Amino acid sequence: xxxxxxxxxxxxxxxxxxxxxxxxxxxxxxxxxxxxxxxxxxxxxxxxxxxxxxxxxxxxxxxxxxxxxxxxxxxxxxxxxxxxxxxxxxxxxxxxxxx
Numbered sequence: 001x002x003x004x005x006x007x008x009x010x011x012x013x014x015x016x017x018x019x020x021x022x023x024x025x026x027x028x029x030x031x032x033x034x035x036x037x038x039x040x041x042x043x044x045x046x047x048x049x050x051x052x053x054x055x056x057x058x059x060x061x062x063x064x065x066x067x068x069x070x071x072x073x074x075x076x077x078x079x080x081x082x083x084x085x086x087x088x089x090x091x092x093x094x095x096x097x098x099x
Contacts, residue, residue, distance in 0.1 A: 001098050004069070004091040010082045018093050019066040027051075027091075029082040040065060052079045056094070068094045 004016060010029040017023070026037040034051040037044065038058065045065050049057050054077075057069040071080040072090050080089035 001095065002093040004093050006085045006089075006091050008083050008085045008087070016093075019095060021066060025069075025091075027082075027085070034071070034080045034082060036069070038065065038069070053077050066096050068099060070094060 002018070004014065004025070006012065006014065006027060012027050014025045014027070015023070016025070021040045024039040024042075026039075028035055036049050036051055036057055037047040038049075039045065045063050046058055051057065051071045053073045054070055058065045059068065070092050072092055073080070073088060074090060075088050085091075
């Protein structure tokens with residue numbers, strides 16, 4: 001597992017290298033939840049996924065992504081909201097061995 005550093009911003013784009021994959025994450029707050037898009041090498045893998053506490057984001061190996069992501073609430077069990085990103089809500093990359 002790896003913690004992916006995120007900031008308490010309502011919209012952010014991160015470029016990270018994970019398991020040899022060039023990943024771009026768009027994380028954005030809407031009125032009804034926090035959402036995430038995942039691109040690998042410029043190709044959309046999943047888009048508009050609602051981020052919920054400890055719920056995997058990619059979920060399906062057939063999409064070709066190695067690993068997965070979850071948001072975890074360090075202070076309870078609530079779903080992530082942008083104001084707590086990086087402190088209360090951590091974005092965790094689950095390596096293939098963690099699945």
